[in-house]
Amino acid sequence: MQKLGKFILFMGTLFTRRENFGTYVKLTIDECIKVGYNSLFIVTIVSVFMGAVVTVQTAYNLVSPFIPDYVISLVVRDMTVLELSPTIIAIVYAGKVGSNIAGELGTMRITEQIDALEVMGINASSYLVLPKIIASMIMYPMLVVLSAFLCMYGGYLTSLATGIISGYDYIYGIRYEFIEFNVSFALIKAFVFSFLVASISAYKGFFTSGGALEVGQASTAAVTNSCIAILLADYLLAQLLLA
């Protein structure tokens, strides 16, 4: 509870005593590259394989003459959009970006780079953290959209390669009774998760004290705490928006 209070106070400091707007734009663009572009590879790999696996497993579970083939891809599509892309990729994202943010800020703290900024009168939390959070909230939803596409494409490739269902049925299923709200839901989740990952990791890194060992611990804590927060938020959002 005390930690939560400290976290909220920390979020408050992000919006006080800011630098000029141009500085933030530049910093945010730099962060976008770090957060988004550098995550493309891992997101691509994970998404394509996830789509492939889900397609195979769904087909395996739906062996019944009464269920038409296109239901397989329909299930793949709904799982991808509702859960796999926003949530599973968020866990991957926490491992990649969260640990990176915490490690970077933790190192800056113990090597007194943060003190150096503050001596110059810069609000270090706002200067270092705000661009990361904004960049995360810009880039992660894009990664989710990309991931959803790749996931379904991975499934398509698998069905072509293995012949579980025909390409025609696969596409038919993907389009069948498509609920647009699901995409909005996925994007809402993406915004929330990206905020959680960036802010929790920044908080863990920013308040590191000690040495290299503690930086490592801060990185680990950033990932575990982000994952827990993601899963909690996932449940709450599902209750709130789908129930």
Add this chain to the structure above:
Amino acid sequence: MIEAVNIEKSFDGKEVLKGISATFEKGKTNLIIGSSGTGKSVLLKNIVGLVHPDEGYVLYDGRDFTNGDKQLQTQIRREIGMLFQGSALFDSKNVEENVMFPMDVLTDTPFEEKLERVNFCLERVGLENVNSKMPSEISGGMKKRVGIARAIVNNPNYLFCDEPNSGLDPQTSITIDELIAEITHEYNITTVVVTHDMNSVIEIGQKVIFLYQGNKLWEGSNENITQSEVKELNDFVFANRMMKLIK
């Protein structure tokens, strides 16, 4: 001149500074000495405003930095340069960007002028042709020099150095000490150096303040430090054999 008045600071109920008053004189190298863990860095952080004292205040040429309004604090910050123990260069910026950074954030100087000033400062600390090197590519001694260049780039009135020669070999330590002293005299800066190195005390200790477990036990200069009656100071000064032999 900087005056620290009755500075007290505790962390989690542990008293680190127990009411320290000291003045640091203009145009001189003022040293804060004492063994590790006595609160030297904490005192320095209180003086530059990285830590807010529980009691007491700090005057910069009569201006109350601790209780002053934002505008005054910003003004004083512009006049402060600081060299950190591990140099604290920004990893993601090269040497030139590091040195230029304080001008980027605190002034509206056009780029050409900034570059000129950066090159002047780098030259002043004895570095040339390193502008595009990253901090990870240069030696510890060079990092300290870059740190000094960054600290003086805005023409500070006050220069603070936390253990400027920690992690350096004895010879490089002396050149860094000398550089700090030269800059202090050349630009008539109020310089405060935290150190536990007796070599520095002898070389550049124009004014020396001795801390022991959060108290100031002695003040003087390198000229009379060997003649003090304070037992803790003598233990510190004559810790190594060479000093004992000299005595």
